[in-house]
Amino acid sequence: MGTWKLVEKPAGAVPINNKWVFAKKRNKEGVLTKYKARLVAKGCAQRLGHDYIETHSPVMRLETIRAILAIAPTWKLLIQQMDVKGAYLNGTLKECVYMQQPEGFADGTGRVCLLIKTLYGLKQARHEWNIEFDTNSGDKAIPAYVPTPVHISGASEMISQSSQYGSMTFFCSQQRSDL
Amino acid sequence: MNKMKSDIRAEWEVTDLGEPSKIVGIKITMSRDSITILQSKYIKSILKKEGLERANPVAMPLDPHTPLVPNLEGNIGDRSNSFARLLGELQFIVNATRPDIAYAVNRLALYTTNLSLQHVGALKRILQYLSGMRNHGIVYHALPQQPSFFYGYADASYRNADNRRSISGYVFLARNGAITWCLQKQVSIALLSTEAEYVALSEAAQEACWLRNLYGELGLLQEGIATLI
Numbered sequence: 001m002g003t004w005k006l007v008e009k010p011a012g013a014v015p016i017n018n019k020w021v022f023a024k025k026r027n028k029e030g031v032l033t034k035y036k037a038r039l040v041a042k043g044c045a046q047r048l049g050h051d052y053i054e055t056h057s058p059v060m061r062l063e064t065i066r067a068i069l070a071i072a073p074t075w076k077l078l079i080q081q082m083d084v085k086g087a088y089l090n091g092t093l094k095e096c097v098y099m100q101q102p103e104g105f106a107d108g109t110g111r112v113c114l115l116i117k118t119l120y121g122l123k124q125a126r127h128e129w130n131i132e133f134d135t136n137s138g139d140k141a142i143p144a145y146v147p148t149p150v151h152i153s154g155a156s157e158m159i160s161q162s163s164q165y166g167s168m169t170f171f172c173s174q175q176r177s178d179l
Numbered sequence: 180m181n182k183m184k185s186d187i188r189a190e191w192e193v194t195d196l197g198e199p200s201k202i203v204g205i206k207i208t209m210s211r212d213s214i215t216i217l218q219s220k221y222i223k224s225i226l227k228k229e230g231l232e233r234a235n236p237v238a239m240p241l242d243p244h245t246p247l248v249p250n251l252e253g254n255i256g257d258r259s260n261s262f263a264r265l266l267g268e269l270q271f272i273v274n275a276t277r278p279d280i281a282y283a284v285n286r287l288a289l290y291t292t293n294l295s296l297q298h299v300g301a302l303k304r305i306l307q308y309l310s311g312m313r314n315h316g317i318v319y320h321a322l323p324q325q326p327s328f329f330y331g332y333a334d335a336s337y338r339n340a341d342n343r344r345s346i347s348g349y350v351f352l353a354r355n356g357a358i359t360w361c362l363q364k365q366v367s368i369a370l371l372s373t374e375a376e377y378v379a380l381s382e383a384a385q386e387a388c389w390l391r392n393l394y395g396e397l398g399l400l401q402e403g404i405a406t407l408i
Contacts (some may be wrong), residue, residue, distance in 0.1 A: 063358065066359065070214075071354065072319070073319055074328070080195075080199070083194065152289035
């Protein structure tokens, strides 16, 4: 997966702890459908300047959602929603952060995990995911999809919104030419 | 659109949810010529939690005949009470889909640190109001395309809040539905009702500029804008 690699703990390194978060998923009738487990890093133990620097990440305003929804019927915009699985795990960590081996998966050698990807819980996870999303969607997807102006010019817009849980929802609105 | 989706799919593992039915708990219903947003489920869950699921509806969220007064012997300084928590939940409803209870919620928020039974009663009244209006949301219609498609209203209520401060509010509408709104106690003390109105207008004008920029980026340039008092 390449989320981390096991290394000997360097002298002076302060590995942060982690925690398993378990969730039960139920369907509409309340029947258990699956168990989910997620490993989170204890970001509260991170120290500014050592383990993280920048944490800013833009979040969609409700006003923007409404402003777009308001014009969608009139200008016949298509609205689609997608959800990136384990979104934050796509972000690449720039800082050097060590973590203890996760409970139940430790190999008993006392080595620590040198994180490569931004684990959930890290302070900079949202920031790095935003960069990842911005560079990889902005360069490829968006400019390729500015449609031929029919009634209005450049009717293609993408707005990203990352929720607290890190799942990512976004709108792509594009002129619906066949209607 | 499909190519765009497959490009995204090539980059990350995604779940395609198609047309959105829910965004941060707000239900979205789309039809050919309208979009409706409402929060009946969230409202219902709050009513259920407070045991007011079958409350008698009232027509107004705030009783106009009872002046709200601070309780001077109240728990000064402590905001961590169930009143404040419930108010916070109502504030989210205000921000998301319900400008109609904005004033009532805003007024009650002044008393989180000096509660009395009166304020708890007033809060229950908002819930009663919501109970009758729980299925009301905002509808955006498909209307003929025209150069000027959003407009707003701004107003101020002079010295309505405590501490001699005025309350200002604005609302912007597009396609028959409210898109942005705000109701706030003004930060400075206005000496004249005209001054209070100007403060409200200025705040509305800032929002109008933002909306214009936003729609401009989408390629919908609006020429001229009517902000009315």
